[in-house]
Structure formats: structure tokens, C-alpha cells
Amino acid sequence: MxxxxxxxxxxxxxxxxxxxxxxxxxxxxxxxxxxxxxxxxxxxxxxxxxxxxxxxxxxxxxxxxxxxxxxxxxxxxxxEMRSVREGLSGHLRLAVIPTALTWAARLTTEFAQAHPNVSFTVLSRSSVEILELLENLDADAGLSYLDNEPLGRVNSAPLYREHFALVCRTDHPLAARDRVAWSDLGDTPLSLLTPDMQNRRILNRNFMEAGVAPQARVESGSTIVLVASVIDGGQATILPEDHARFLATGHGLSVVPIDETRGAPSVGLIAPFQDPQTPVLTALFRLAGRIATPESAVTT
Amino acid sequence: MxxxxxxxxxxxxxxxxxxxxxxxxxxxxxxxxxxxxxxxxxxxxxxxxxxxxxxxxxxxxxxxxxxxxxxxxxxxxxxEMRSVREGLSGHLRLAVIPTALTWAARLTTEFAQAHPNVSFTVLSRSSVEILELLENLDADAGLSYLDNEPLGRVNSAPLYREHFALVCRTDHPLAARDRVAWSDLGDTPLSLLTPDMQNRRILNRNFMEAGVAPQARVESGSTIVLVASVIDGGQATILPEDHARFLATGHGLSVVPIDETRGAPSVGLIAPFQDPQTPVLTALFRLAGRIATPESAVTT
DNA sequence: CAAAGCGATAGGAAAACCCGATGATAAAGC
DNA sequence: GCTTTATCATCGGGTTTTCCTATCGCTTTG
Known part of the structure; x- marks a missing residue:
């Protein structure tokens, strides 16, 4: 059957x-x-x-x-029975939004340290694709935005909040600034994530509220492409600050925080809602609770 | 498998x-x-x-x-597939606390009227047994107390609230009263449900709060036995007023409301919590919502 | 109109399943 | 202490189910 x-x-x-x-x-x-x-x-x-x-x-x-x-x-x-047999073990498939990939690495390495028999597959996907994968049993858990757009029937645990920053070469006109505002960026040529990604939609909303329109010259689903095109093409990109610093170090790039005009979007761990939760997922959620930033727990 | x-x-x-x-x-x-x-x-x-x-x-x-x-x-x-095939059909097993049996009859007859192909089995059980039956897949839904004691993982819909009344023969000392208080009943010989039933525990609590102890001469799991022993033995019993009137009519018995000192316990439909709900249960819950007393919806 | 793609069907080999009979072991009875 | 009883495991067989290869019939495509 x-x-x-x-x-x-x-x-x-x-x-x-x-x-x-x-x-x-x-x-x-x-x-x-x-x-x-x-x-x-x-x-x-x-x-x-x-x-x-x-x-x-x-x-x-x-x-x-x-x-x-x-x-x-x-x-x-x-x-679960295999976990009983050989300790927490098995394979977890994580689907992750591009800007959360560094956090995915943190989560998986910490988890693997505590449970050496668990291996991971990490996929980079858009937030809607993540929900589809979870629905179809093609992924076990994901990292994605927790608010902004409707989640399905999932368990979730917040991890951190995204604070945006401008990433540009040091010879860029805005590179020396301490901070910039969204409204400053209306005329700046940008490399941005593709519009099917929620990150991009959040950016668009910020631009719109500042009364300017983003000038997207390069669009990609990968933040690596964005940063590379900043390095090679002299444009700028907008990324969550953590992620930006991770990618920018060693490339002579500036990371300039952007003034926040709305609540910083919350990102966290999500998994299909289950009655009996498997031990591996339970452990993963427990870990997520431990490594979450204090700020992420605040409800806005 | x-x-x-x-x-x-x-x-x-x-x-x-x-x-x-x-x-x-x-x-x-x-x-x-x-x-x-x-x-x-x-x-x-x-x-x-x-x-x-x-x-x-x-x-x-x-x-x-x-x-x-x-x-x-x-x-x-x-x-569910059978329901699709031949309209709402099949067999529903309801487990019901004794004092809700009249409501079970109302619910099932109304439902059977709308969906002639659905048949019912109604069992009379204590509230804890009902939860066990639901857990073990031996019952599909139940009528039981909604608060007071922990339910498991269930969906629930309130139906009505229990207002207690004293049932006694017309030659009983208290038969002529308009109302009685719990404290009036400390010395009255009573027939009551067995202590494993939640109804009895609720009664006990009411007695205790009134500072008196109930004098249980006959204990039974069936309200019919209680009323019969009132008729034959000249004792009294305490039942929800609706249920009391149903059983008392035609037997020359008095039904005397008891002053309420705490919120009237809420009784309703419960079924195992499910993600995809079956159409039959959905329909049953919808019906429950329609025939519920207005009072039952108030949250205390 | 021929070719290719797709799903259904047929037939036979392999596997799984289920039962009755029997075996093994521990508790109960004498 | 020995026998009996109760209970679950195992074995050997016949039956059913499953699964594969080969083929057919229909539809779409070039």
C-alpha cells in the first residue's frame, strides 16, 4: 500500500x-x-x-x-529508528535562501560536531521553492524568511535578522560613507538578486517606500555572482550585512550599512509541521534556539 | 508495510x-x-x-x-475516497459521556438526515476512556468535557454547557423548592455517577467548595440507573438539567435547578487532530457549530 | 504517412505470503 | 520433580502476488 x-x-x-x-x-x-x-x-x-x-x-x-x-x-x-540504532544519524536535506548560506554552514557544522553521523545536503533555493521542496518531501528543513510571506504548515524557529548593507569597491562614490539611505541609491547601478527571490522583493519595497527605483544592471540567483560583478564591474550590490562582510573580506570592498526604515526581516529554521517530531529535527531546532541571535527572538 | x-x-x-x-x-x-x-x-x-x-x-x-x-x-x-464515490457515507464511531447521550442522539439524527448513507455507533464511556479510544483509532469522534481536564491533540467544537439540577420524587423534602444550593445537599442521600467519571469529579468539586460532602448511596456509570434508583428508592440524583428533564418526564419526578457557584462546564465534539481532515468529520463539525447553544460559544 | 513517444496488456519467472504442523521454552499444576 | 499447558518461533508446502520482458494500440510529430 x-x-x-x-x-x-x-x-x-x-x-x-x-x-x-x-x-x-x-x-x-x-x-x-x-x-x-x-x-x-x-x-x-x-x-x-x-x-x-x-x-x-x-x-x-x-x-x-x-x-x-x-x-x-x-x-x-x-x-527515527535508524537514529535509535546508530545514534543521531542519517542525512538531512536543507533548502536555504542564498543570503542565509553562511548561517546554514554555521548550523550544519555545529550540528555535525555534536552528531558526527549526520550528514547534510544544502541547496540554495528561493523561499517559495523551499516551501515546495518541504511539501514534496524533497527537503527535510529549510532556512528562509519567517514573516513577510505566508508559510505553509511548518514549525519554525528564528535565527537572526537581516540588516542590509551596500557593497561596493573602495573607488565607488559611496564607498567612504558611514551610512547610506535607500533614497541615496536611486541612481546607483546595482547587481541584485532576481525578482523571484523574496530578498529582492523586500529590497524593492524598501526602495519604493523611499520613493526611488533600483537600477538593476545585473540580476542573479547567486550572491557570489553579485559580489563578483561588483569586483569586476565596479557596480554595487545590496546584501545582508553579515553575508556582505563574509563575501567582501579580502577583495578590497566597502560595506556600508543602510539606514533602516522598516523592521529587519527575520530569518529562521523551518520544517514541515509534524505531530511526532523526529529526534534529528528536534535536535536541530534545539541547536537553532541556541545559536540564534538575541535580536531574532524579539517579536516585532 | x-x-x-x-x-x-x-x-x-x-x-x-x-x-x-x-x-x-x-x-x-x-x-x-x-x-x-x-x-x-x-x-x-x-x-x-x-x-x-x-x-x-x-x-x-x-x-x-x-x-x-x-x-x-x-x-x-x-x-474519504469512499465518500467521494458514494457521497458522504460510511460509519462513524462516537464515544460519548453518559450525560451527553441525548445530545449525541440529536447530533446523529440531524446528521443522518442530511447524509442518509452515514451510520453511527454511539458508545457511552468516561471522558478518559474516550480519549483512549480516539488515540487507539477505536473511535472517530467523541462528546466530552472541553475544559477541566487536559485533552490530547484533538480538534474540538463546543456544543453546550452543563447546568446541574437535583432530580427527586415529588415526595422528597426538597421537591417543592424553586432552587437549591450545593450546601443544602450535604445530608441528602444521593445516587451519583461513579468517581472515575469526570461529571462526578465536577460534582465533588462543587460540593467541596460548598463545604459539604456528598452522601452517595448508589453509584453507577449509567444515568438511567441513577434515575431508576430515584424512582424506586426515593433518593435523589444530580444531573445536567437538560438530561434530567429528558429522563424525568413521565415519572412524576421533580427537577430542581442548583445555584451555580462556578462556570458551567462546557461539553463539545472532539476528534483526533488531523491535518487533512476527512469530509465526514468536517461536516460533523460544521453541524456541531450549527446546533450548538449560543451560550456554549462564550469563552469563560 | 511514416516514425516516435507513451501507456496498457500479456505471459511467465521469481518472490512473497500464508497456513498447518511442529519445535522450543517457560510457567503452572500435580 | 515431573508433567502439562500456554505461548511464541520455525519449517515446509502450496498459493497468491509481484515484477520483468515483450508487444500492442493509440496519439502526436515531422
């Missing part, structure tokens, strides 16, 4: 019998009959079939929700 | 391989190997074995929690 539910998940994700079967390590006919069995078992058509995959029926959509829940729980059960 | 989890549930409940196997409709060796398979799959010993069943290991206890979740969800998935 669980096997068939996994088939449904794979099929819904791949939208293609052949590919889904391949992912599952079975042949296409096996998948085909597996889905048919599930449909018989539930007494409902789940998949719109013609000679092509035609999407899930409404019942299929609904069954998918349950399937995620059940398959996820059964995996978590297995993981 | 789910099959094996069901085996674990049955074994944990029956504490006996033979009986558990029988409940599952399989033979004892099948159960034995099923459990062993599960243990191999999870890589952990789940059951303490000697030549007798020796209880679950700590890991087994923990796995049991997940098993309940997973098996419950898979049943709810099946039920």
Missing part, C-alpha cells in the same frame, strides 16, 4: 509514467499496474488516462495530500 | 500474539513473521520476546506512535 502511494507521489511529480518508474527503480508496466491497484483499492480513478498522462483527477489531487502525509510519516519512522 | 504496522497496533493492544492474530484474521505464525519483518525493515527490536509476549521495547513504543498516525491516515484516506 505504501509502495503504491510512493508511486502516486512519483507520478505526480514526474507527470510521466516512464520517468516516474525510472525514479522508483521499477519498470513502467509495474508502475502502471501499481497505480491501477491503488485505484482499485480506493475505488476511485486517480489519474486521467488517455494514451498520455493527463494529470490527476480531483480525487487524485486529494489522495496526493494523504499520500504525502503517509509516505512522509513512514520515512520519518524509518529515520 | 502498512499491514505490518497494523499488526503492531493489534499486538500492542492485545498483548498476545494469538489473540492479536485472531483479531487480524490471520494465523499466529503470520503475525509472528510479520512483526519480525517489520523489525528487520526498521532495523530495531520492537517487541520484548521470551516465550511469552514481554511488552514493547522503548523503540517499539515510539514506533507505535508513528504506526497509529500512519495507519489512521491510511484508513482516513480510504474513507
Amino acid at each position: 505504501i509502495k503504491q502511494l510512493e508511486m502516486l507521489l512519483a507520478l505526480a511529480k514526474e507527470q510521466h509514467f516512464g520517468r516516474a518508474a525510472e525514479k522508483l527503480g521499477i519498470t513502467q508496466p509495474s508502475l502502471s499496474s501499481g497505480i491501477k491497484q491503488l485505484e482499485e483499492h480506493l475505488g476511485v480513478k486517480l489519474v486521467q488516462r488517455g494514451s498520455r498522462y493527463g494529470g490527476l483527477t480531483p480525487e487524485g489531487q486529494r489522495a496526493l495530500v494523504w499520500a504525502r502525509q503517509i509516505v512522509g510519516d513512514s520515512r520519518r519512522l524509518r529515520d | 502498512i499491514k505490518q504496522l497494523e499488526m503492531l497496533l493489534a499486538l500492542a493492544k492485545e498483548q498476545h500474539f494469538g489473540r492479536a492474530a485472531e483479531k487480524l484474521g490471520i494465523t499466529q505464525p503470520s503475525l509472528s513473521s510479520g512483526i519480525k519483518q517489520l523489525e528487520e525493515h526498521l532495523g530495531v527490536k520492537l517487541v520484548q520476546r521470551g516465550s511469552r509476549y514481554g511488552g514493547l521495547t522503548p523503540e517499539g513504543q515510539r514506533a507505535l506512535v508513528w504506526a497509529r498516525q500512519i495507519v489512521g491516515d491510511s484508513r482516513r484516506l480510504r474513507d
Whole structure:
């Protein structure tokens, strides 16, 4: 039964019998009959079939929700038992917004120190993609913005707040300033994250409230690209101050704090909401609570 | 895999391989190997074995929690798909505190009217037993006290509040009174619910606060026994007023309201907390919201 | 109109499952 | 102290289920 539910998940994700079967390590006919069995078992058509995959029926959509829940729980059960067997162990997949990558490193190294048998995969994704990954069981936890945009059904723990800073070469007109205001940056050519990222939307809002529009010359999903283009192209970029200092050191760049006009966005650890929480996630949340900045705990 | 989890549930409940196997409709060796398979799959010993069943290991206890979740969800998935197939249908098992039985009847008849394909089983249980039944997937929903004592992880919707009244024969010394106080009842011989029931504990608290002790001559888990013993034995009993009037009519009994000295206890519908809620339960909660007394919604 | 892509179906081999019978061990009875 | 009983594990078999390869039928594409 669980096997068939996994088939449904794979099929819904791949939208293609052949590919889904391949992912599952079975042949296409096996998948085909597996889905048919599930449909018989539930007494409902789940998949719109013609000679092509035609999407899930409404019942299929609904069954998918349950399937995620059940398959996820059964995996978590297995993981937890393995943890019992060999201490906290296993593999955690973290999906992280680009500007939180340095914090992800901090979190994972500290965790790995306490629990040497736990390994990590860290992906850099936009905040919406992170929520999707968590939904689809393709990630176990994430680092993302906690407010601003609706989270799904998740547990969360704040880690820190983002304070923005301008990053530019020392020969940049604004490089010598102690602070700058958003309104100072209306005419400055900038390298910024792509508009699908929440960081960029937050920046845009700040610009808008200052009554100016950002001049984005380079857009990228990677902060490394942004800083590199600052170094090579003589432009400027805007990043959270911590992250900026991390990337700027050793490259002869200036980091100039920007005056804050609204609450600093809060970033933290999120994981799918679960009733029985697995020990690994519990430990991760405990660690997050320990290494969070004092400021992050303040509710705005 | 789910099959094996069901085996674990049955074994944990029956504490006996033979009986558990029988409940599952399989033979004892099948159960034995099923459990062993599960243990191999999870890589952990789940059951303490000697030549007798020796209880679950700590890991087994923990796995049991997940098993309940997973098996419950898979049943709810099946039920929901059946509902899609043949409209709202199926069988709901309600566990109800004795004094709420009349409300259970109201709830079920109204629901059955709207959804003729849904049938009910209504059990009369104490509030703690109700929570156990919900935990063990042996009941789908319940009617019980909403405050006073800790509920587990449940959804709840208030239905009404209990206002106590004295029930006695018309030849009883207190029968002619308009109202009585708790302190008036210290010397009155009473028939009351057994002390394992929350209703009785609430009564005890009321008595205690009035500085008197109840004189319980007959104790029972059934309000019918209480009223019958009032009729036959000339004693008195204390019941929620609604329930009292229901049972008292036609038997020449007096129902005398008791002065309230504390907030009237709230009674409502409860069901295991679920993320995807099944349509039947959703409908039941909606109905509960419609037929609830206005007073019940007030938070004290 | 031929070719390619996609999913369903058929048939046979392999695996899993389930049962009855039996074995082993510990508690209970005499 | 020995026998009996209760209880769970194991074994050998027959049956069902599962899964794979090969192929078919339909649809889309060039």
C-alpha cells in the first residue's frame, strides 16, 4: 500500500509514467499496474488516462495530500529508528535562501560536531521553492524568511535578522560613507538578486517606500555572482550585512550599512509541521534556539 | 508495510500474539513473521520476546506512535475516497459521556438526515476512556468535557454547557423548592455517577467548595440507573438539567435547578487532530457549530 | 504517412505470503 | 520433580502476488 502511494507521489511529480518508474527503480508496466491497484483499492480513478498522462483527477489531487502525509510519516519512522540504532544519524536535506548560506554552514557544522553521523545536503533555493521542496518531501528543513510571506504548515524557529548593507569597491562614490539611505541609491547601478527571490522583493519595497527605483544592471540567483560583478564591474550590490562582510573580506570592498526604515526581516529554521517530531529535527531546532541571535527572538 | 504496522497496533493492544492474530484474521505464525519483518525493515527490536509476549521495547513504543498516525491516515484516506464515490457515507464511531447521550442522539439524527448513507455507533464511556479510544483509532469522534481536564491533540467544537439540577420524587423534602444550593445537599442521600467519571469529579468539586460532602448511596456509570434508583428508592440524583428533564418526564419526578457557584462546564465534539481532515468529520463539525447553544460559544 | 513517444496488456519467472504442523521454552499444576 | 499447558518461533508446502520482458494500440510529430 505504501509502495503504491510512493508511486502516486512519483507520478505526480514526474507527470510521466516512464520517468516516474525510472525514479522508483521499477519498470513502467509495474508502475502502471501499481497505480491501477491503488485505484482499485480506493475505488476511485486517480489519474486521467488517455494514451498520455493527463494529470490527476480531483480525487487524485486529494489522495496526493494523504499520500504525502503517509509516505512522509513512514520515512520519518524509518529515520527515527535508524537514529535509535546508530545514534543521531542519517542525512538531512536543507533548502536555504542564498543570503542565509553562511548561517546554514554555521548550523550544519555545529550540528555535525555534536552528531558526527549526520550528514547534510544544502541547496540554495528561493523561499517559495523551499516551501515546495518541504511539501514534496524533497527537503527535510529549510532556512528562509519567517514573516513577510505566508508559510505553509511548518514549525519554525528564528535565527537572526537581516540588516542590509551596500557593497561596493573602495573607488565607488559611496564607498567612504558611514551610512547610506535607500533614497541615496536611486541612481546607483546595482547587481541584485532576481525578482523571484523574496530578498529582492523586500529590497524593492524598501526602495519604493523611499520613493526611488533600483537600477538593476545585473540580476542573479547567486550572491557570489553579485559580489563578483561588483569586483569586476565596479557596480554595487545590496546584501545582508553579515553575508556582505563574509563575501567582501579580502577583495578590497566597502560595506556600508543602510539606514533602516522598516523592521529587519527575520530569518529562521523551518520544517514541515509534524505531530511526532523526529529526534534529528528536534535536535536541530534545539541547536537553532541556541545559536540564534538575541535580536531574532524579539517579536516585532 | 502498512499491514505490518497494523499488526503492531493489534499486538500492542492485545498483548498476545494469538489473540492479536485472531483479531487480524490471520494465523499466529503470520503475525509472528510479520512483526519480525517489520523489525528487520526498521532495523530495531520492537517487541520484548521470551516465550511469552514481554511488552514493547522503548523503540517499539515510539514506533507505535508513528504506526497509529500512519495507519489512521491510511484508513482516513480510504474513507474519504469512499465518500467521494458514494457521497458522504460510511460509519462513524462516537464515544460519548453518559450525560451527553441525548445530545449525541440529536447530533446523529440531524446528521443522518442530511447524509442518509452515514451510520453511527454511539458508545457511552468516561471522558478518559474516550480519549483512549480516539488515540487507539477505536473511535472517530467523541462528546466530552472541553475544559477541566487536559485533552490530547484533538480538534474540538463546543456544543453546550452543563447546568446541574437535583432530580427527586415529588415526595422528597426538597421537591417543592424553586432552587437549591450545593450546601443544602450535604445530608441528602444521593445516587451519583461513579468517581472515575469526570461529571462526578465536577460534582465533588462543587460540593467541596460548598463545604459539604456528598452522601452517595448508589453509584453507577449509567444515568438511567441513577434515575431508576430515584424512582424506586426515593433518593435523589444530580444531573445536567437538560438530561434530567429528558429522563424525568413521565415519572412524576421533580427537577430542581442548583445555584451555580462556578462556570458551567462546557461539553463539545472532539476528534483526533488531523491535518487533512476527512469530509465526514468536517461536516460533523460544521453541524456541531450549527446546533450548538449560543451560550456554549462564550469563552469563560 | 511514416516514425516516435507513451501507456496498457500479456505471459511467465521469481518472490512473497500464508497456513498447518511442529519445535522450543517457560510457567503452572500435580 | 515431573508433567502439562500456554505461548511464541520455525519449517515446509502450496498459493497468491509481484515484477520483468515483450508487444500492442493509440496519439502526436515531422
